Amino acid sequence: MSRSLLIISRQAPWNGTGAREALDIALAGGAFDLPIGLLFLDDGVLQLAVGQAPQAVQQKDLTANLQALPMFGVEALYACAYSLAQRGLSDTALAVERLDTDGLRTLIDRYDQVITL
Amino acid sequence: MKTLHVLSSSPFSDDRLSSCLCLLGNGDGLLLCGDATYAAQPGTQHGEALAALQGVALYALAEDIQARGLQPDVGIEQIDYPGFVALACRFSKVNTWL
Numbered sequence: 001m002s003r004s005l006l007i008i009s010r011q012a013p014w015n016g017t018g019a020r021e022a023l024d025i026a027l028a029g030g031a032f033d034l035p036i037g038l039l040f041l042d043d044g045v046l047q048l049a050v051g052q053a054p055q056a057v058q059q060k061d062l063t064a065n066l067q068a069l070p071m072f073g074v075e076a077l078y079a080c081a082y083s084l085a086q087r088g089l090s091d092t093a094l095a096v097e098r099l100d101t102d103g104l105r106t107l108i109d110r111y112d113q114v115i116t117l
Numbered sequence: 118m119k120t121l122h123v124l125s126s127s128p129f130s131d132d133r134l135s136s137c138l139c140l141l142g143n144g145d146g147l148l149l150c151g152d153a154t155y156a157a158q159p160g161t162q163h164g165e166a167l168a169a170l171q172g173v174a175l176y177a178l179a180e181d182i183q184a185r186g187l188q189p190d191v192g193i194e195q196i197d198y199p200g201f202v203a204l205a206c207r208f209s210k211v212n213t214w215l
Binding site: 010041042082101104108110112114115116 | 119
């Protein structure tokens with residue numbers, strides 16, 4: 001039985017490599033059939049914003065990678081409701097389960113391992 | 118499934134500490150190392166937030182506390198590196214806030 005892994009992604013999408021690295025870990029884990037969960041927290045929820053145009057800053061489209069998550073078997077996708085509200089995001093580019101603080105605690109408890117990037 | 122959260126960046130330069138405090142559950146642990154030990158300074162907003170925590174075990178790396186000349190409250194247990202390892206083994210998982 002594989003140990004389950006929760007990845008907490010808390011970096012904004014176009015500032016450095018943190019967001020892409022967290023996503024790469026999730027996709028790699030999914031490709032190896034690990035039970036993976038991905039939580040967007042703090043600035044990480046900005047990756048979920050609708051209508052981003054990364055080509056304007058000469059970056060590759062992270063949203064395309066996000067859409068690939070379910071294809072790689074990563075279907076446990078969560079976002080911190082407070083982080084979303086704080087940043088004025090109501091719609092998200094990807095279907096995620098929104099969790100309050102209690103929900104976040106329960107989520108972390110449920111996984112065997114946690115990585116925060 | 119209790120978690121040891123490990124912080125190493127200054128609470129005055131980013132929001133890792135405040136986010137972490139929201140996620141701490143009963144029985145979890147919080148270890149401050151490097152610049153995160155500045156949170157242990159009494160009389161600061163972060164020091165007060167730590168003092169107000171309940172059901173969470175607080176630790177700090179003694180050498181990082183000493184190096185910075187900090188005088189943390191008694192509620193924070195100071196440990197060395199072997200203590201760090203023992204602590205990591207005692208919790209069911211470790212979440213390092215990179």
